[in-house]
Amino acid sequence: MSAFGRAGAVRRGRDRKAQVLMPTPGRARFTGGEAPRVAVVGGGIAGIAAATALAERGVRVTLHERETSLGGRLAGWRTCLADGSEVTMSRGFHAFFRQYYNLRGLLRRTDPALTCLTPLPDYPLRHSGGLTDSFARVPRTPPWSALGFVALSPTFGWRDLASMDPRAALPLLDVRVPEVYGRFDGVRATDFLAGVRFPEAAHHLAFEVFSRSFFVDPRELSAAELLVMFHIYFLGSSEGLLFDVPGEPFPRALWEPLGGYLEKHGVDIRTGTPVDAVRPVGGDLEVESDGTRERHQAVVLALDTAGLRGIVARSPALGSAGWRDDVQGLRAAPPFLVSRLWLDRPVREDRAGFLGTSGFGGLDNVSVLDRWEGEAARWATRTGGSVVELHAYAVDPAAEPKRVQERLVDRLHEVYPETREARIVDARHEWRSDCPLFDVGGYHRRPSVRTPHPRVMVAGDLVRTRLPVALMERAATSGFLAANALLTDWGIRGQVLWTVPRAGRSRVLRALAGAAARR
The missing domain is CATH 3.50.50.60 (FAD/NAD(P)-binding domain)
Known part of the structure; x- marks a missing residue:
């Protein structure tokens, strides 16, 4: 539109x-x-x-x-696998959200219809405790997006909503940029969440997954950045939390x-x-x-x-x-790891193209590239295998790299058990530490x-x-x-x-947040 x-x-x-x-x-x-x-x-x-x-x-x-x-940081380069296949390696999955208006405007210079991007049908978030949140059926427009999330989420219900401190949570409803930095840049993201009394399970799924997308442990992240992020992707925009990915x-x-x-x-x-x-x-x-x-x-x-x-x-x-x-x-933010595995057999057909994870021992997300990237899909079709990518953000700088890589593969076996029987045809492990620390x-x-x-x-x-x-x-x-x-x-x-709007969308909620801030 x-x-x-x-x-x-x-x-x-x-x-x-x-x-x-x-x-x-x-x-x-x-x-x-x-x-x-x-x-x-x-x-x-x-x-x-x-x-x-x-x-x-x-x-x-x-x-x-x-x-x-x-x-x-979105460059790619050619590499040859053990089976002789020439493929493109990169620093991994990136989500092109629909509220990225200016990035999309840049891409439209050469692709006016953005045919280079492929929509993913869902953005599932899974906790190691077994609960999974989905954004596929959540309404996009605030405040219905928040109410829909509560109604549909197995981790965040009406009882959890009632237990929160409403006064402490009001800043979420009226994030003003740049004013939010004056109020909350000196506060740790985890301290803000504790003050709101955000439920622990929802904290892990909704906030830890997002904060770690800044490549940082939420204990080191500015609460202002967390509030801005929440505004951009959830309460400040009606574009929703679904996104696109490059098809090649x-x-x-x-x-x-x-x-x-x-x-x-x-x-x-x-x-x-x-x-x-x-x-x-x-x-x-x-x-x-x-x-x-x-x-x-x-x-x-x-x-x-x-x-x-x-x-x-x-x-x-x-x-x-x-x-x-x-x-x-x-x-710079702490090191992060992207491990891409070429497996000799497919993962289950119902597996998501992208899955955010929490509580899996450092594994932050899993992508099945052959679900949406053409080159990976062609390799999987030709070999009968699959291409899986694992991300670990904010890795302890003192950690031994090989052990971290092995642990990610072990966690993959927990998340997608059918991969336990798969042989790794080849693997690439990209370590980087060049993202800004907020x-x-x-x-x-x-x-x-x-x-x-x-x-x-x-x-x-x-x-x-x-x-x-x-x-x-x-x-x-x-x-x-x-x-x-x-x-x-x-x-x-x-x-x-x-x-996206530079302040909260609702006049009533902006007034409530403003009154709370003046007390």
């Missing part, structure tokens, strides 16, 4: 309360004379979004990516088409070329990469935590002392899009945007915001953006 906002801005979603963010008025693009040169450092979602918005308006963009392909591996479905689109718009894509430093030189910025130095009128730093810290450390003249200290204070009290030290230098912008999922966005949508939104900031300064109209 399509709807139109002011000035013809198109919203492709079902939520009529989604909000449009119109760019500053200006010219449509650079015409005549020389357009400015901009270096975008980082070829993930944020960098691609920034490069797209700039190039579409005539800016001369050079896109640097240290790896050999685009995609950042990330390179084929997403990045190869977008890379071609950028090149058609004149972007100079340089993969395998990390940037060493950025130096202000006169009114320009000098970008050093692979022993060469090039001048640009602006730079967008679209990097992960370690990448941003590294460039800032090697660029001593960049930014103010306070800003540099804040960047160096950024922390720790307690850290919000105001995270970088914003603008920096002390008027022509240096920062983008990525580590950036504070003052909008209710998270994960991949925060990356895409921040990339567009970085481009818009530069374009505004040059008198060029930027990208129209959309977001």
Whole structure:
């Protein structure tokens, strides 16, 4: 369904309360004379979004990516299995929720109907105690979504709802961004839940599964981030909790088409070329990469935590002392593991394409890739097997990797017992520790899009945007915001953006929450 906002801005979603963010008025693009040169450092979602918005308006963009392909944390690479099959490996499953308006807008550049995405019919959550929640039949529109969840959930009933502390729970009903960070960023997510008296089983299923999607133990997560997450996915949006996944591996479905689109718009894509430093030189910025130095009128730093810290450390003249200290204070979340197994037999036909898990000794979710990814399905059809992926977030850094990998396979056998008899044809284990940590009290030290230098912008999922966005949508939104900031300064109209409502949806509930906050 399509709807139109002011000035013809198109919203492709079902939520009529989604909000449009119109760019500053200006010219449509650079015409005549020389357009400015901009270096975008980082070829993930944020960098691609920034490069797209700039190039579409005539800016001369050079896109640097240290790896050999685009995609950042959603990149993919070829690998050969023990049976001789050539397949694509990646860092694993990612959910493309329907409220990811700006990410989806980016993908529509090359796929207007989003045929690259496949909807999954359910988002089941299973606890080791045997209870499973489902969102397939839960209404999408708040407050019916919450009431429907209570009515249908085996873990959260009316009695549990009555036992909660209503005053402590009211902030869930009116999450205002960015104000929520002023009230709750200094509170641990687990302490907030304890104050609400949220039922333990529902706590594990509904909140632990979500909080661990930030790659962090909920005891270290800011309560403000948890509240924003709850608002985005449950009480603040009528898009619901169901999501889509790419129907083919990330390179084929997403990045190869977008890379071609950028090149058609004149972007100079340089993969395998990390940037060493950025130096202000006169009114320009000098970008050093692979022993060469090039001048640009602006730079967008679209990097992960370690990448941003590294460039800032090697660029001593960049930014103010306070800003540099804040960047160096950024922390990455604990390590996580993605284990992909190619099995010699199928899992049961009724198994979900994706299953969130809690209480299974570190196993956070299980995906059966051949249910929805074309390449995996073709391998499974040809061999009679299946492709299963296991995720473990916030792993103890002191843990022995091989033991963690073995434990995940053991937990898979508990969740899907038929896999006990399966032979593992081959396996790939990807360990990473490069996601941002949204720790307690850290919000105001995270970088914003603008920096002390008027022509240096920062983008990525580590950036504070003052909008209710998270994960991949925060990356895409921040990339567009970085481009818009530069374009505004040059008198060029930027990208129209959309977001879920920036406050609670119900006037009555907002009033109740406001009254409770004033007491």
